[in-house]
Amino acid sequence: MIVAERKPMEEIIQMIAPYKKVLLAGCETCVAICWTGGEKEVGILASQLRLARSNNGGKIDIVEATVERQCEKEMVEELREKVDGVEAVLSLACGAGIQTMADVFEDKPVFPAVNTTFLGRPEGEGVWLENCGACGDCFLDRTGGICPMVRCAKGILNGPCGGTRKGGKCEVDPDKDCAWVLIYNRLKKQGRLDLMYKYYPPKNFRAVKRPGKMEAIKA
Amino acid sequence: MAKDFREVLKTKDFVVTAEAAPTKGANVEKSVEHIELLKDKVDALNVTDNQSSVMRYPSVGICLLIKEHGGEAIFQVTCRDRNRLAIQADLLFAWSRGVRNVLCLTGDSIDVGDHKEAKPVFDLESAQLIHLVHTLNSGTDMVGNELNGGTDFCIGTTATPSADPLEPQLVKVQKKLEAGIDFIQTQAVYELEELKRFVEFVRKHDEKVKILLGIVPVTGAKMAQYMNANVPGIFVPQYMIDELAQAPKGTGINKGIEIAGRLIRKAKEEKLCDGTHIMFIGKEERVPEVLEAAGLI
Amino acid sequence: MNGEIIAFCCEHSAYVAADAAGKQGLHCPENLRIIRVPCAGRVDIIHILKAMEEGAAAVLVLGCEDGLCQHLTGNIRARERVNYSEMLLKEVGIDGRRVAMFNLAANAPHKFIQAVNEMNERMKELGEGK
Numbered sequence: 001m002i003v004a005e006r007k008p009m010e011e012i013i014q015m016i017a018p019y020k021k022v023l024l025a026g027c028e029t030c031v032a033i034c035w036t037g038g039e040k041e042v043g044i045l046a047s048q049l050r051l052a053r054s055n056n057g058g059k060i061d062i063v064e065a066t067v068e069r070q071c072e073k074e075m076v077e078e079l080r081e082k083v084d085g086v087e088a089v090l091s092l093a094c095g096a097g098i099q100t101m102a103d104v105f106e107d108k109p110v111f112p113a114v115n116t117t118f119l120g121r122p123e124g125e126g127v128w129l130e131n132c133g134a135c136g137d138c139f140l141d142r143t144g145g146i147c148p149m150v151r152c153a154k155g156i157l158n159g160p161c162g163g164t165r166k167g168g169k170c171e172v173d174p175d176k177d178c179a180w181v182l183i184y185n186r187l188k189k190q191g192r193l194d195l196m197y198k199y200y201p202p203k204n205f206r207a208v209k210r211p212g213k214m215e216a217i218k219a
Numbered sequence: 220m221a222k223d224f225r226e227v228l229k230t231k232d233f234v235v236t237a238e239a240a241p242t243k244g245a246n247v248e249k250s251v252e253h254i255e256l257l258k259d260k261v262d263a264l265n266v267t268d269n270q271s272s273v274m275r276y277p278s279v280g281i282c283l284l285i286k287e288h289g290g291e292a293i294f295q296v297t298c299r300d301r302n303r304l305a306i307q308a309d310l311l312f313a314w315s316r317g318v319r320n321v322l323c324l325t326g327d328s329i330d331v332g333d334h335k336e337a338k339p340v341f342d343l344e345s346a347q348l349i350h351l352v353h354t355l356n357s358g359t360d361m362v363g364n365e366l367n368g369g370t371d372f373c374i375g376t377t378a379t380p381s382a383d384p385l386e387p388q389l390v391k392v393q394k395k396l397e398a399g400i401d402f403i404q405t406q407a408v409y410e411l412e413e414l415k416r417f418v419e420f421v422r423k424h425d426e427k428v429k430i431l432l433g434i435v436p437v438t439g440a441k442m443a444q445y446m447n448a449n450v451p452g453i454f455v456p457q458y459m460i461d462e463l464a465q466a467p468k469g470t471g472i473n474k475g476i477e478i479a480g481r482l483i484r485k486a487k488e489e490k491l492c493d494g495t496h497i498m499f500i501g502k503e504e505r506v507p508e509v510l511e512a513a514g515l516i
Numbered sequence: 517m518n519g520e521i522i523a524f525c526c527e528h529s530a531y532v533a534a535d536a537a538g539k540q541g542l543h544c545p546e547n548l549r550i551i552r553v554p555c556a557g558r559v560d561i562i563h564i565l566k567a568m569e570e571g572a573a574a575v576l577v578l579g580c581e582d583g584l585c586q587h588l589t590g591n592i593r594a595r596e597r598v599n600y601s602e603m604l605l606k607e608v609g610i611d612g613r614r615v616a617m618f619n620l621a622a623n624a625p626h627k628f629i630q631a632v633n634e635m636n637e638r639m640k641e642l643g644e645g646k
Contacts, residue, residue, distance in 0.1 A: 044561055044565060047568075047569055048607060051565070051568055051569055051610060055609055056609075153328055154325060154344070156325060158391060158394055159387070160387050162325070162379045162382070162388070164387070171451050178387075184386065193390075197390055199350070199394050199397065199398065200347075201350070202351075
């Protein structure tokens with residue numbers, strides 16, 4: 001899933017400062033799961049923004065809406081009437097959703113209320129961890145299912161680097177595991193350590209030429 | 220004129236190298252001082268590459284200065300700031316200007332440095348870099364184009380004998396050995412048993428590679444404790460910390476130099492390794508004291 | 517701001533206490549508005565924020581004493597939501613002290629009065645706005 005975090009409040013308030021009527025649009029997929037941009041979060045942020053504005057002696061009309069997936073043009077289209085009635089759109093969806101809104105409603109300023117951070121999965125309550133870098137050249141078969149591109153802070157293919165801390169923690173952040181120690185342990189457990197002894201040549205960083213595009217093959 | 224380092228590695232019993240960090244700025248006066256002080260006391264001088272991810276005058280620049288002053292230089296190359304094109308280009312430049320030795324490193328992460336918002340490159344890491352140097356040495360670039368003038372670098376790298384856990388590190392060391400290296404300069408080791416264990420491991424895979432014991436003189440008990448807690452791969456044993464703590468106030472650094480000398484002396488006398496590499500960043504002018512304490516000058 | 521103090525009262529403890537306070541003729545601030553809830557845990561963040569939007573000067577959540585929640589963890593969740601709401605209000609420049617949680621038993625009407633009066637005093641200090 002895509003993980004995003006709400007932007008600092010000052011930034012959001014500044015973005016919509018010139019406007020009196022704004023649509024706050026959420027998404028019920030990834031950002032709802034990570035408690036950033038679902039219907040509930042839309043309600044809370046809308047309330048906060050109204051309080052912020054009235055606190056400064058002003059007034060703002062925040063229209064609240066959520067779609068199932070903000071990255072789908074057809075779903076976003078359902079908001080057209082609401083969008084027509086506002087001056088700007090503030091979106092709590094991930095970057096893909098925000099840009100879909102911006103592309104579909106080309107004449108309206110669309111603002112990001114979140115910073116989209118990574119692809120990952122939940123780990124316990126309220127914690128999400130990055131585990132995929134969308135590099136287009138998946139290496140998981142060679143590392144026991146642990147991605148060295150994003151779970152290693154330096155993204156190296158022949159690890160570990162000399163910076164591993166005591167207990168197998170990462171040079172960069174002592175709270176984070178050294179991915180290559182994790183890979184070593186996983187492959188050892190499976191009796192496939194030979195994979196780690198192999199030399200891996202430099203990565204093809206152009207496997208996905210940005211902006212990426214994929215076309216499904218039609219029968 | 221300093222002797223060619225590759226020759227020294229082949230012929231000298233106990234090789235001595237030291238490290239010089241470039242300054243932050245275009246003024247290289249201090250570096251010239253360090254070079255003049257050390258070039259005849261050591262077999263070669265390493266020049267660090269934006270060490271600890273702090274932006275400094277480039278390594279190759281100081282290497283050229285060393286050559287100009289008649290010393291022997293080891294060009295440290297990390298993978299943090301440059302991609303494969305830039306690295307190949309820089310190596311060709313260094314070779315063309317008389318730099319003959321290269322130390323291949325992955326590089327510290329951006330976060331430990333002073334430009335914390337910079338984009339980390341890490342197009343390659345140390346093992347891939349070693350392979351890259353071999354490719355240039357064979358007269359082609361990484362994608363197989365023949366070079367109009369190749370290189371013949373003497374190749375070195377680092378290793379961390381005190382790493383915990385050690386086994387994953389040794390997998391990487393083995394890959395580097397299989398890639399082919401002329402010398403290893405270890406990270407600081409304070410417990411010679413760890414050095415012995417490391418050398419034993421290396422010898423199983425490569426009898427010829429020269430191993431230089433990394434020495435970082437500790438300047439006091441507090442520094443030792445700080446390093447144990449914060450610097451990856453460093454382990455200063457408690458008895459050493461106690462010894463440092465007992466030194467009279469203000470003399471911690473002298474004790475640290477004494478201990479460093481002792482470690483080197485023992486390693487040399489017991490033939491535990493092929494030499495030593497002294498890293499006294501910020502205190503390069505005191506390296507001669509370490510050499511004296513070790514009985515090397 | 518209309519100066520009201522909204523008090524969400526758990527019907528097992530605070531509401532009973534409030535009722536008793538009334539019957540005993542104990543003095544309550546005039547601007548107090550009591551909202552009965554089946555459990556303090558029924559109160560969600562949006563209710564607290566909406567109350568502020570509607571002009572409340574302060575929001576109180578009153579629930580059962582530790583370990584005595586009929587729904588086991590309702591009072592614990594309520595406290596965490598109150599804490600979180602404080603942070604959300606601070607983010608938009610509103611003093612977090614305008615929101616508070618109190619724990620009390622059904623047979624403690626004086627505690628109810630104490631809580632609402634304390635809140636009232638606090639609001640007088642903070643004054644209108646922010």
